[in-house]
Amino acid sequence: MSGLKRQASSRWRLWLVGSILGLLVLTVCVRLVWLHVLETQYLRDISDEITIRYQKIPAYRGIITDRFAQPLAVSTPVAAIAVRPERLSDSSWHEKLASLINSDAEVLRNRVAQSSSPFLYLSRYVTPERATQIETLGLRGVEVVRQFRRFYPAGEVTAHLVGFTNIEDKGQEGLELSYHKWLSGQDGLRHVLKNRRANVVRYVSAGQEVQQGKDLRISIDLRLQYLTYRALKESVARARAAGGSAVLIDAWTGEVLALAAQPTFNPNDMATRTPERVRNRPVTDLIEPGSPIKPFTVATALDLGLVEPDTLIETSPGRMRIQRHVVSDIRNYGEIDVSTVIAKSSNVGVTKIEMMMEPSALRDRLALLGLGRPVGTGFPGEEEGFLPSYATWPDLDRAALSYGYGLNVTTIQLAQAYSVFANRGILQPLTLLAEGVTPEAVRIFKEDTVQKVLPMLQAVTEEGGTARRAQLPMHHVGGKTGTTMKYTDGSYASRQYVSSFVGLAPIANPRFVMAISVDDPKSQDYYGGQIAAPVFADVMDDVMRIYNIPPDKIDSAMLAERAR
Template structure:
C-alpha cells in the first residue's frame, strides 16, 4: 500500500527524503561547527560544570570616633557548612562532629537526617578561625568552611544607639551602620576554582576579582564625652528611679554631635536577650512636650518684636491666669511684678503668657521654626522623627499661651540641643552632623545677634541669680540654661497622666565664648522629686564640667588672684644688719 502511494505521488516521497537529508546535514554541520569553529560554546558549558566562582568576602569599613578611636571593627570568622548528601557517608563521625560543634548529639543527628537530600546547610556561623580549623581537621566528609567577617563594637553599650549593629550577614540594620551602609559595605571579590560534579574542590585556579574593602567612617562623637555622658545619665536614672533618659551634646560652632546617649541601652556584641525597647535611640525617636525650656525662644520673639525690653516688667499677681475653662498657674507663686529675666528665673507661666498675648502666637511660632523645631535635622538617621510645631490660621489665647511655655508642640532631644546651640552661637544656625566635620560649615543668622546675646545673659542669671537653678552651676565657668518640667500626655485617653513627668534641662557654656550645648531629658523619675532643676540640672552641671575640661576650654569664672604679700626687713645703715 505504501509502495503504491509512493508510486502514485513520487514528489511527496522525494520531499520527505530531502527534509531528512537536510536535517542530517544541519546536525552534521553543527557538530563540525562546535568541534572546529565555535569551540568556546562547549568549553563554556564544560566549565559551568567544573569551573566555579566562589565569593571572597569584603572587609567592612571601620567606624571611629572623631579622634580615631574604633567604634566598630570587622574581625575574620569561619562559617561551617555541609553537603547533606555527602554527610551520609560519614555517619560514624557524626558524634565527634557534634561534640566539636558543642551541640547535643541526638538533636544534631535528627537535623542531619532531615537535611539528607540538601546540598547546602549551615552547621555553625561566626567561629574564630582557630575553632573552625580544628573542626575542619576532623576531615568529616561533606563539611566545608567559608571565610566571613563579624562586626565587633569596642565601646559596647556606651555608643550602641549611635553606631547601631549589623546582622549575621554583615549588613547594617541599625544606627550609622544602616545609615551609611553603602559607604561601609565593601564589594565582594571572586575566586575561580575547579570542582567535580559533587561540588568538591579540585583546584584553586585564580582570583578573578579582588574584594574591595569598605570605607572608614569617622563620626563626630568624642568617645571620652560619650563615656562621661553615659555614666552621669545612668547614675541620675538610678538615683531618681527614672524609666528612661536621653542626653545630647552639640558643638556650638560646627554643629557636630559630640555625645548622644540613651538609657536603657544594650550590648551590641551580645544580643541574645535583647529587649526591643532598649534598641530605641530615644534622643532621635521619642518626641515630647519640652515645657519651660521653650521660654527663652518665646522671650526672643518678644524682644525681636520691639515691643519689649529686658528691663520691662509684667504683673503676675495672683500667680494664676484664667483662660476660659483653663487656669494657668505658676509653681513659684510669685505675686509681684517680674522683669523678663525674672520670668525666666521664676519660670512664670503667667508672665510668659501675658507677653505672648501681646506679641501673638505667630511670632513665637516663627522663632521656634527658625531654630529647627518641627523640622528635619538633616542627620539622615534611620527612624528619626521631626516632632510637631503647630501653626494656626487664628491664634486663640489658649494655643498662644501653651506654646509660649512649651506645651502643644513636640520635639526630640536632638532638636532641643540644636535649638539651644543656636542661642549659644549668637543666633546663627548650623546644620547638625553625626560625621566628623573637617572644615567650618556655613551657618545662617536666624535670631538677631544682639537679641541672642541678651538671652544668653538672661539664661546665665537663671543659673547664677539667687533662687536660680544652682544645681546646674559649673565651678570655674559661667554657664547658661533653662530647666523644664513637663507632664506626660496619656496615650489611652485625653489629657495627661497622673504623677508622670519628664524632667528637662538645656543649656550651654561657657557664656563668654560658648562651645557646647547640652539637652537632657529624664523620663518619669519616681523617687526624690521630678522637677527639671532637681533631676536634670545636676547632670548638666557634671557633664558640662567634665566636657569643658576634656576639651581644654579656658575657665571664665575664676576668682581674682590674691595679691602676694612680700615682707621686707628694715636694715640699720650703720651696722648693716636688720633692725
C-alpha cells in the same frame, strides 16, 4: 569436500566476529546501565572533581571610629560551618565535627536528619584556627564559609549611636544601618576547582574583584560619650525613671560630641537587644519641652522690639484666665522684669509677652529653629516632631506654645535649637560626621538679642534660679529647666513627668550645648533642676577640662589657695 570445509570455516569466522562485536556492544550497554543507574553518586563525585565553581570572597566591612580614630565598630575574621546533607558520605561525620564546633554529635546528626534544606548552617562565628582544623578533616559535604563578625569595643556606651549588624553582617540599627552601603563594600568572586569532598583543590582564576567597605569617622568624642553615658545612667537609676536622653554638641561646628540613651543594650550580646532598650530615644522619643521654649519666646519679643530685659511684666496674682482655662505659676511673683520671668520660669509672664506679638510670630521662629522637622542625622526612625499650624490660632494655643506645651520635639532638636544662643543668633545644623558638611547656617535672631538673653540663661543657674545644680566650680554657665506633665491616653497624667535641662558653657563665650531629658522619674525629686541639671554639671565640668577652656569663675578663696 574442500569446498564444504571452506564454507564451514567462513561461517565460523563470521560467527566469531559477530560474537565479539555483540559482546562489545553488551559490555558497553552494561557499563552505561551501571554508570547511569547504579553509580549516579560516582558520577556526581567525578562531576565535582572536574567542575569549576564560583567561591565568594567576603568584603571587609569598614571600621567606625570616633573623631580621634578610636574604634567603635570593627570586623574580625570568623567562619561558618555548614553541610550539604545529600553529599555526606562519612557515617561518622557528626562525631568528628561535634567537638570542633562545641556541639553534641547526636544533636548534629538529628538536626541534619530532620532538615529538608539542601544547605544547612551548623555553627557560626567559628575561629579561623578551628575552621582550618575542620577543613583538614576532609569531610565530604561539610563546608567552611569564611566571613566576618562585627565587634563593638565600647559596648553599651555607644550602642545607640553605632547600632549593630545581623548575622549576615547587614546593618540593622544606628549608623550601621544608616551608612550600610558605605561600610559594606561588595563581595568578590573567584573560580576554584573543588574535589569530591567540596574542598578547594586550587584557584583557577579571578572572577569579580572584591571591593572593601569604607571606614567611617564620626564626630563623637569617645571620652565625652563615656562621661555622658555614665552621668545619664546614674541619674535615671537614682530617679527610678523609665528612661533618659542626652545630647552634647559643639555649637560652633554643629558636631555631635555625645549622644546617649537609657536604658541601653550591649550590641555584642543579642539577648540584650529588646525593642525598649534598642530605641534611640534622643532622636525617636517625642516630648513636650515645656520651659526650655521660654527663652525663644522672650528672644522673639526682644528681636521684634516689643520688650527689653528690664521691661516690667505684671504676673499677679500668679495666674491668668484664657478662655475657660487658667495659666498659673507655682507662686505669685508679682511685678517682675523680663529677665526674672526667665529666671523664675513664669508661665504667666511669658504668656503675656507672647500676647504682645502677632499670632504667627513665635511659631514661625520655632519653625526656623528646626522644630517640626527632622534634624537630618540619618538615624533610623528619626522623628520630625510636631509644630502646630496657626490656620486657626486660639489664644489658649498661643499661650501654651509660649511655655512649651502643644508641640512635640526630640532631645536632639532641643540641642540644635539652643545652638543659636552659642552662635550669636545663627542656627548651626548638626552633623554626626567628623568634619562633616552641614547645610548652610541660618540667622534666626539678631546678635544683640542673643547678648540680652544669655544673662537671663545664666541667672537660671545662679542663686534664686531653678537650675542651681547645673553650676560648675570654675566656669559660669547658663540654661533652662523644664518639668512637663506627660500626655498619655488622651490626657495629662497627674504624677508622670518629663524632667529636662538645656545648658550652655561657658556662658561668656558659649561653645558647648547639652540637652538632657529624663522620662517619668519616680523619686521624690522630679523637677528638671533636680534631676537633669546635675547631669549637665557632671559632664560639662569635664568638657571644660578636656577641651582646655580657661576658667572664668575664680573666687577669692580659690585665688588665695592658688597663691600658697
